[in-house]
Amino acid sequence: MDPVNMKSVQDALEGFLDTEVYVHLETTNGAYASHHNEQFFSAGAYIRNAKLTYERAKITGAGPYRVGLKIPFGWVYAEGITHYEQDDKGRLLLAGHDYDGKLAVALQISTTPFE
Amino acid sequence: MKKERQVLVVFPHPDDEAFGVSGTIASHVNMGTPVTYACLTLGEMGRNMGNPPFANRETLPSIRKYELKESARVLGISDLRMLGYRDKTIEFEDPDKLTNEISSMIKELDPSLIITFYPGYSVHPDHDATGAAVVRAVEKLPVEKRPTLHCVAFSNNCVEELGEADIVFDVSAVADQKFDSIKAHQSQTQLMMAGMAEGLKNQDPEVMARLNFERFWTYKY
Numbered sequence: 001m002d003p004v005n006m007k008s009v010q011d012a013l014e015g016f017l018d019t020e021v022y023v024h025l026e027t028t029n030g031a032y033a034s035h036h037n038e039q040f041f042s043a044g045a046y047i048r049n050a051k052l053t054y055e056r057a058k059i060t061g062a063g064p065y066r067v068g069l070k071i072p073f074g075w076v077y078a079e080g081i082t083h084y085e086q087d088d089k090g091r092l093l094l095a096g097h098d099y100d101g102k103l104a105v106a107l108q109i110s111t112t113p114f115e
Numbered sequence: 116m117k118k119e120r121q122v123l124v125v126f127p128h129p130d131d132e133a134f135g136v137s138g139t140i141a142s143h144v145n146m147g148t149p150v151t152y153a154c155l156t157l158g159e160m161g162r163n164m165g166n167p168p169f170a171n172r173e174t175l176p177s178i179r180k181y182e183l184k185e186s187a188r189v190l191g192i193s194d195l196r197m198l199g200y201r202d203k204t205i206e207f208e209d210p211d212k213l214t215n216e217i218s219s220m221i222k223e224l225d226p227s228l229i230i231t232f233y234p235g236y237s238v239h240p241d242h243d244a245t246g247a248a249v250v251r252a253v254e255k256l257p258v259e260k261r262p263t264l265h266c267v268a269f270s271n272n273c274v275e276e277l278g279e280a281d282i283v284f285d286v287s288a289v290a291d292q293k294f295d296s297i298k299a300h301q302s303q304t305q306l307m308m309a310g311m312a313e314g315l316k317n318q319d320p321e322v323m324a325r326l327n328f329e330r331f332w333t334y335k336y
Contacts, residue, residue: 108172
């Protein structure tokens with residue numbers, strides 16, 4: 001993955017406008033967060049292969065970045081995005097890595113289901 | 116360490132075998148005991164991607180599969196089984212399905228020793244759910260037919276509630292193999308290896324203890 005280039009990401013997001021896509025969205029502190037620090041309130045969420053279309057998409061912020069997708073009856077968004085990649089299957093992979101390089105958030109868009 | 120007829124190791128993630136039990140596995144293999152390692156997932160949800168990241172959410176499973184095979188190779192595990200579950204979902208699976216899958220492995224392999232996580236004392240929900248499935252499968256056997264069940268526990272309250280581990284193996288004789296097993300899981304252990312190599316160089320007692328000794332709690336039914 002490469003550090004976010006806003007124009008490349010914006011172009012890639014717009015490439016999927018009004019197209020039926022599969023979305024992977026996750027956020028996590030890791031399963032060990034509360035083990036290492038019992039005061040830490042661990043929370044996360046995960047959805048894989050949600051099928052949707054979006055009519056508007058934007059990457060914004062000064063880095064780490066925020067990405068929002070406007071869908072017919074609501075929104076999808078992720079914050080903390082630091083890296084991106086368009087893989088050989090044409091999928092857009094966005095990820096946020098923390099200061100140790102560990103994945104903290106991911107938003108991925110594909111025209112075919114993720115395996 | 117007692118010579119076993121057959122060892123069955125059941126963990127949910129590639130690398131679970133590396134930290135706490137790879138010395139024990141290598142010791143059994145070196146005694147000529149066949150070891151089967153059933154690994155439930157490919158650790159698809161791992162957070163370590165290398166720094167700078169060389170893996171991503173979609174490439175991680177195949178990278179970790181390769182690492183798992185490499186770890187099995189350096190430990191001499193002859194029978195590695197990848198059960199095809201998805202990381203972080205074990206606790207949501209049908210418990211009967213999991214139990215039956217483990218029961219059928221027990222029936223096929225007739226292990227004299229099973230190694231897994233101690234349910235309730237192993238921090239990660241996949242660890243606890245995997246250990247619980249193994250316990251359910253073993254409990255289905257008549258008492259006299261049950262293999263020995265050694266559990267790994269590391270929750271903050273494990274010693275307080277379970278007492279000290281009743282089994283402690285000195286695996287310093289196979290420390291090199293253990294080190295190689297941990298190193299095989301490069302995507303996950305890159306950060307840790309740096310600290311560990313430093314600790315080894317300085318003979319840091321905590322690092323040495325982690326490498327040289329492996330602790331188990333015999334499961335109490």
